[in-house]
Amino acid sequence: MAKTSRIVSSxxxxxxxxxxxxxxxxxxxxxxxxxxxxxxANMQSMAFQFPEYAILALxxxxxxxxxxxxxxxxxxxNLSSILAALAMTALFPTGGxxxxxxxxxxxxxxxxxxxxxxxxxLFIAGIGLPPILAxxxxxIVYTGIGVVVTGxxxxxxxxxxxxxxxxxxxxxxxxxxxxxAAVAVVMAFVLNRxxxxxxxxxxxxxxxxxRFAGLKNGRLNMTTYMISGTLAALAGLILIxxxxxxxxxxxESYLLITVLIxxxxxxxxYGGVGRVLGxxxxxxxxxxxxxxxxxxxxxxxxxxxxxxLTLLLAMSVTRIEWRRMIDFSGVGRGRSPNAATGDKP
Amino acid sequence: MNDRSREAHDAPSVVALDHISxxxxxxxxxxDVSLAIRPGExxxxxxxxxxxxxxxxxxxxxAQPAESGxxxxxxxxxxxxxxxxAVRAGVQVIYQDFSLFPNLTVAxxxxxxDRLARGTRWIDWREMRRTAEAAxxxxxxxxxxxxxxxxxxxxxxxxxxxxxxxxxxxxxIVMDEPTAALTEREVKHLLGIIxxxxxxxxxxxxxxxxxxxxxxxxxxxxxxxxxxxxxxGPVDEFDPASLTHHMTGREIDAAPxxxxxxxxxxxxxxxxxxxxxxxxxxxxxxxxxGESLGIVGLLGSGRSELAKALFGMDPASSGTIRIEGEEAxxxxxxxxxxxxxxxxxxxxxxxxxxxxxSIGANIAxxxxxxxxxxFGLVRKSDIRDEADGWVERLSIATPSSDLxxxxxxxxxxxxxxxxxWLATTPRILILNGPTVGVDVGSKADIHRTIAxxxxxxxxxxxISDDLPEVLACCNRIMVMRDGRxxxxxxxxxxxxxxxxxxxxxxxxxx
Numbered sequence: 001m002a003k004t005s006r007i008v009s010s011x012x013x014x015x016x017x018x019x020x021x022x023x024x025x026x027x028x029x030x031x032x033x034x035x036x037x038x039x040x041a042n043m044q045s046m047a048f049q050f051p052e053y054a055i056l057a058l059x060x061x062x063x064x065x066x067x068x069x070x071x072x073x074x075x076x077x078n079l080s081s082i083l084a085a086l087a088m089t090a091l092f093p094t095g096g097x098x099x100x101x102x103x104x105x106x107x108x109x110x111x112x113x114x115x116x117x118x119x120x121x122l123f124i125a126g127i128g129l130p131p132i133l134a135x136x137x138x139x140i141v142y143t144g145i146g147v148v149v150t151g152x153x154x155x156x157x158x159x160x161x162x163x164x165x166x167x168x169x170x171x172x173x174x175x176x177x178x179x180x181a182a183v184a185v186v187m188a189f190v191l192n193r194x195x196x197x198x199x200x201x202x203x204x205x206x207x208x209x210x211r212f213a214g215l216k217n218g219r220l221n222m223t224t225y226m227i228s229g230t231l232a233a234l235a236g237l238i239l240i241x242x243x244x245x246x247x248x249x250x251x252e253s254y255l256l257i258t259v260l261i262x263x264x265x266x267x268x269x270y271g272g273v274g275r276v277l278g279x280x281x282x283x284x285x286x287x288x289x290x291x292x293x294x295x296x297x298x299x300x301x302x303x304x305x306x307x308x309l310t311l312l313l314a315m316s317v318t319r320i321e322w323r324r325m326i327d328f329s330g331v332g333r334g335r336s337p338n339a340a341t342g343d344k345p
Numbered sequence: 346m347n348d349r350s351r352e353a354h355d356a357p358s359v360v361a362l363d364h365i366s367x368x369x370x371x372x373x374x375x376x377d378v379s380l381a382i383r384p385g386e387x388x389x390x391x392x393x394x395x396x397x398x399x400x401x402x403x404x405x406x407x408a409q410p411a412e413s414g415x416x417x418x419x420x421x422x423x424x425x426x427x428x429x430x431a432v433r434a435g436v437q438v439i440y441q442d443f444s445l446f447p448n449l450t451v452a453x454x455x456x457x458x459d460r461l462a463r464g465t466r467w468i469d470w471r472e473m474r475r476t477a478e479a480a481x482x483x484x485x486x487x488x489x490x491x492x493x494x495x496x497x498x499x500x501x502x503x504x505x506x507x508x509x510x511x512x513x514x515x516x517x518i519v520m521d522e523p524t525a526a527l528t529e530r531e532v533k534h535l536l537g538i539i540x541x542x543x544x545x546x547x548x549x550x551x552x553x554x555x556x557x558x559x560x561x562x563x564x565x566x567x568x569x570x571x572x573x574x575x576x577x578g579p580v581d582e583f584d585p586a587s588l589t590h591h592m593t594g595r596e597i598d599a600a601p602x603x604x605x606x607x608x609x610x611x612x613x614x615x616x617x618x619x620x621x622x623x624x625x626x627x628x629x630x631x632x633x634x635g636e637s638l639g640i641v642g643l644l645g646s647g648r649s650e651l652a653k654a655l656f657g658m659d660p661a662s663s664g665t666i667r668i669e670g671e672e673a674x675x676x677x678x679x680x681x682x683x684x685x686x687x688x689x690x691x692x693x694x695x696x697x698x699x700x701x702x703s704i705g706a707n708i709a710x711x712x713x714x715x716x717x718x719x720f721g722l723v724r725k726s727d728i729r730d731e732a733d734g735w736v737e738r739l740s741i742a743t744p745s746s747d748l749x750x751x752x753x754x755x756x757x758x759x760x761x762x763x764x765x766w767l768a769t770t771p772r773i774l775i776l777n778g779p780t781v782g783v784d785v786g787s788k789a790d791i792h793r794t795i796a797x798x799x800x801x802x803x804x805x806x807x808i809s810d811d812l813p814e815v816l817a818c819c820n821r822i823m824v825m826r827d828g829r830x831x832x833x834x835x836x837x838x839x840x841x842x843x844x845x846x847x848x849x850x851x852x853x854x855x
Contacts, residue, residue, distance in 0.1 A: 193722045195713045202710055205699040212658075212688070212696045213710040213765065214678045272701060 014266040015278055021314075022285040029292030036295045044172060046287050051180035052238045053254050054283040057261040058187055059231035061279050062224055064262050065191075065204045067271025068124065068131030070228040074255045075142030076116040077236030078248050082146045084109035084237060085155040085246035088162060098161035105162060105237055113233020114226050116142055121222035135225075146248030154245040166241030176238050183231065188276040196223055204271030260311040261286065286310070357420035358383050359517040359548045360405055360436060365414035367400055374400040375411065376572040382517060385546040387539060389559045389580070392569035393592050393784035398552050401569065402519055406438045407431040419516075435516030439523065443506040447495035451488050451505055452477040459512045480508035483545070484538045498644065500531040507538065517548040524558055530643060530848075536562045556585045556785075568592055593786045602796040603637055603820055603836070610634030612670065613804040614773055616655070619664030624650035625828040628664070632773065637795060637805040639819030639836075641812065643848055647828035648808045649691055652775050655806075656688035657681035668773075682711070687771035689762045691778045691808075697762045698750050705732035705746040707761050711769045735764035739794065756780075756787025763794065774798060777808045792818040810848075812841045824848060 030038040056073055063070035084105045092101055116138065123134035168175045191197035203210040203220045211217050240246040263269060264286075265278030286307060293306055358381040367375040375397045382388050392398045403409035405416055407426035415422045418434035445454050455477035460468065477490055486504050494502060503523060510518050524532045539549050539562055553559055559566060559580070566583055568576040568591040576583075576591040583591075614632040619625070625647030632638050642648040654661040657675045666673050668684050675681050681688070690696035699707055709716055709728045716731060717723045732746035739760045743753060750761055759779065766774060779795065780788040795818045799805045809815050815822050816836050824832040824847045832847050 193724070195717050195721055195723055198706065198709070198713055198723050198728075202699045202702060202706060205702050206695070208695055209697055209699055210710075211678070212690045214682050214769075215710065216679070272699070 011266065011273065011275070015275065015281065018264070018266065018278060018281040018285065022281050022288065025285050025288045025292065029288055029295070033292065033295040037292055040172070042291060042295075044169065044174060046291050047174045047177040048167070048242070049291075050283050050287040051174075051176035052235045052242070052251070053258060053261070054180050054279070055183055055231050055235040055238070056251075056254055057258040057265070057279050057283060058183060058276065059228040059235070060258040061262040061265065061267045061274045061276075062187070062191075062231070063131065063135075063228045064259075064267045064269055065200050065271060065274050066131075066221060066224050067204045067207065067269075068135075068221070068224070069259065069269075070120065070135050070225060070232075071132065071255065072116065072120060072135040072139030072142055073228060073232035073235075073258065074251055075139035075146070076113050076229050076232040077239065078246070078250055079116065079142040079146045080109045080112035080233035081236035081240040081250075082150055082155055082246045082248065083112050084233075085158055085240055086149070088159055089155065089157050092159045093157070095159040095161060098164060101159045101161045102165060105165070106234075109233045109237045110230050113229045113231075113236070115229070116232075117226035117229025118222065120225040120229065124225065125218040125221035143248055150246075150248055152248065154247040155240075156245045158240070158244055158246075162241055163244065164241070166238050166243075176242075179234070179238065183234065184276050184280055187227075187231075190227075191276065196220070200224060201272055204273075206272075257307075257311075264311060264314045282314075358417070359419065360434075361417040361420075362401070362405060362411075363415045363417070365401070365404055365411040365416070367404060367409070367411045373572045375404065377414075378569070378572075378574045379414075380567055380574065380577075382548045382550060384516065384548055385543050386565065387543055387549045387551060387563050388565045388567060389563035390550055390552045390567050390569065391559060391588060391592055393786060396569040396592070397572040398569055399521070400572070402438055402521060402550075402552065405431065406436055406519065408438075432513060435514055436519070437510035437513060437515040437517070438519040439503070439506045439510060439521065441522050443502050445494050445502060445506060445509075447493075449494060450490065451481075451492050451494060451497070452490040454494055454505055455480050455509045455512055458509060476512055477508070480512045483511055484508060484541060486538070500534070500644075503535070504538070511547075515547055517550060518542065519550045519552070521552045523551065524553060524555060532558060556588055559588065560585070589785055592784075602792050602818055603799065609636055610802055613668065614655075615665075615667040615670075617665045617667075619651070619654065619661045619666065621650060621654055621659065621661045624659070625654070625825070628825075628830055630823060630830065632804040632806060634772070634802045634804055635799055636821070637799040637807060637819045639815030639822040640806060640808045640825055641810060641815055641822060641844060641848060642808075642825030643810060646825040646848075648810075648825050649777060650828075651825070652688060652777050652806070652808050655681065655773075655775060656686055658688075682769065685770070685772035686775065687711075687766035687769055687773070688775045689759075689766055689777060689779065691781070693755070693758055693762060693781070698758060700751040701749050703732075703747050704736070704741070704743060704750050704753070704761055705729050707750045708732045708735050708746070708764045708768060711765050715769075731768060732764075735768060739764055740790075754784070754787070756783040756791065759783055759787070759791060760794075763791075767798075771803070773804045773806070775806045775808065778811075779807060779809065780811065780814060788814070812844050816841060816844070 036042060056077065059073050060070060087108045088101060088105055091104060120135055120138050123129045123138065124131050164175060165179070166176055170178065191200070199210070199215050200220055202213070203215060203217055207217055239251055243250065261282045262274065262279060265274070265282035267274030267278065289310060290307060293302070298306070361381040363379050365375055365378045366373065378401060390398055390401065400409070404411040407428045407430055410426055416426055417423060418436070423430065446457070449457070452474045456473040459476060460473070474490055481488060481504070484504065484507055488497070488501050488504060494505060497505070507518065523535060536558065539551070542549055551563055563580050566576070566578065566580050566588065567574060568588065570592060610633050612631065613634050616628060616630045619628045628651055630638070640648050640651065650659065653659045655666070655675065657678045657680050660676045666675055673680070673684050675684065675686070694700065699710065705728045709731055712731065713723060716727050729746060735741070736743060736746050741753070741757050741760045741764070743757065750758060753761065776795065780791050783791065792814065795805055795807065807815055807819050819836055822834050822836060822839065822844065823830050824844065826848065
């Protein structure tokens with residue numbers, strides 16, 4: 001029984017370890033640059049920076065829960081924000097009512113993002129393509145459409161009132177942070193309290209057993225990619241609001257980072273394991289690290305290097321966790337002889 | 346004990362374990378076990394799940410060395426055993442999953458290790474085929490060398506694994522539950538091969554808890570219980586009752602738990618002329634409430650395909666299904682579930698369980714919709730309450746339903762599967778191989794549960810090739826052969842031997 005309690009808590013242990021890492025980085029940076037890091041201005045500045053990739057990471061984690069991956073999130077984010085930008089510039093060329101502008105941007109952007117997700121879902125659930133290939137393909141297609149629509153240049157002249165989404169603050173709390181907090185709460189609720197949430201963890205653990213249990217695998221895949229597409233679109237809107245323009249090749253460096261954040265947050269790439277809280281902690285620790293390094297005058301190149309190193313390190317540590325889970329459960333790609341006989345050593 | 350030590354002096358043992366102990370997290374998995382296996386000897390290692398059989402295998406194969414005691418190969422005590430050292434000493438373990446490369450051909454699988462061991466860099470395809478052909482020839486089987494292993498039936502995969510062990514100059518082949526996935530005919534074939542190995546002086550350690558096999562193939566029996574060696578001796582000193590007693594530490598009654606004359610309720614299921622091309626044809630059957638119907642057949646007889654058709658997984662192409670007199674179209678699993686049909690699949694580990702998920706989630710998997718409130722929201726506490734109820738009702742041995750289902754033994758895992766489907770309040774329960782890989786003690790309990798469920802008014806269909814099982818817990822038994830129902834008997838009107846004869850296709854046509 002001792003080993004079983006270890007499996008149960010491995011999820012929690014990972015979160016605890018990650019929380020400790022986050023706090024450690026925060027404390028280290030605060031001690032190293034007390035006058036710069038531990039200031040309200042820096043806190044606010046960080047809170048403007050991370051929500052866009054944090055939301056993308058949540059989109060990635062959701063797809064990874066099924067054992068799949070959504071490589072089209074950047075293409076989706078850019079395409080939906082380009083179309084939202086074109087709609088805004090067409091309907092509100094001279095600016096306009098902030099509520100109306102935001103409503104239009106969200107309506108167009110999120111619908112396009114959701115539609116991109118439906119298309120991914122059709123390829124994955126309908127035709128049965130592996131998610132990694134399907135979304136790699138659709139991501140290129142979405143980016144391509146964005147390039148064609150814009151002619152490759154940026155869409156500028158967004159209504160001033162749209163800047164609220166990415167740049168305003170309510171009582172010093174940045175709007176993007178509020179949006180991200182809302183998304184995180186909603187996603188945690190969806191995953192923990194809905195039939196979809198409970199089913200998707202089971203589906204990700206063993207799709208074959210999920211079918212035998214009467215769960216609708218096709219529908220679960222479809223819902224998942226609709227969620228990741230919609231979240232990607234929301235991140236895209238925040239991004240263009242901060243950049244004050246939309247373009248087909250924004251944020252391309254974020255794609256693989258979101259995969260790494262999801263994994264650092266404890267998401268198992270084989271599916272069935274992953275928490276919103278883990279992603280939040282992973283995002284915070286990386287943001288603290290990059291802001292702090294910036295203040296230590298580490299060059300931007302070195303920053304990327306350190307970031308990559310942290311992610312690799314964290315993955316190597318978590319990889320041990322996966323191996324342990326696979327060993328104990330006999331899931332993996334083959335059965336361990338131990339699990340097959342059901343023997344309890 | 347005296348017997349063994351005297352014989353051990355005659356010829357050096359292939360493997361000798363001397364006072365081996367091993368603990369995991371404070372639990373003694375092996376406690377002072379001594380065992381010697383002589384060349385050409387077929388020894389059965391019997392014991393329930395959790396008795397330490399796997400640990401013992403790992404100790405002698407070097408996968409997980411023991412903490413104390415010594416292991417000797419060919420009379421030489423080994424300071425430390427590594428897996429490769431064990432292989433060099435001729436100890437080969439064939440695990441349940443065979444550890445083959447599913448994407449490679451038969452020839453590649455058989456000859457690959459040998460190439461690797463010899464350190465050849467280049468692949469000589471012709472020699473590879475020769476090696477493979479020779480190995481298959483030694484066990485007298487004919488499997489196409491170019492067939493891809495994943496396309497082979499289970500029995501052939503096993504033969505490939507045995508052939509591979511022979512290429513590596515095996516002196517002792519350990520077979521871990523070799524018959525768990527085999528039909529009766531394939532088991533007979535395997536037992537034949539084991540005697541051929543014996544003639545060549547190769548020893549076999551046969552791990553099983555199927556009693557019939559133990560008696561038909563082994564010369565010596567070693568029984569483990571709770572990590573201790575509790576009985577050992579020539580096979581003729583044991584009978585099924587005493588062996589079961591040693592394995593479980595209690596007496597198990599093998600008498601039928603249901604009577605052929607049990608009261609039949611109203612008609613539940615009527616199947617007429619059901620066919621699916623290439624799987625089964627013209628199947629008709631009736632099932633009443635309170636009845637438990639056994640369907641026996643060899644692998645490939647269409648028994649699983651029939652079950653999957655009734656469950657809507659691979660729907661039938663023609664014929665009719667009536668449920669409580671009403672014609673029912675079952676084209677999908679949802680159709681079947683709406684009609685109150687539940688199906689506990691054949692392979693618990695790949696088709697049934699979500700191994701890393703909690704016992705609770707595994708039980709609730711079929712009932713999320715019922716457990717959800719009006720807004721489709723699921724509370725974790727509701728799942729826990731539901732699961733705890735089933736844990737208690739089916740006496741699933743676990744301290745908490747929050748633990749992962751992989752922490753349970755085979756018998757308890759099977760009860761989790763039963764709980765999942767009973768929680769959907771089915772009217773018809775189809776069980777495919779309900780006690781595969783389940784130890785003797787749990788098996789009897791599951792048979793009891795099946796009988797109780799039928800008595801409560803469920804219609805139960807048990808699909809199995811374990812003949813004593815269907816005789817024990819089914820009122821009626823249908824025999825399937827080549828996709829057709831060829832006979833039907835009451836359980837008090839047929840013996841195990843008659844059933845076994847009816848199963849094999851060389852029996853005269855019914």
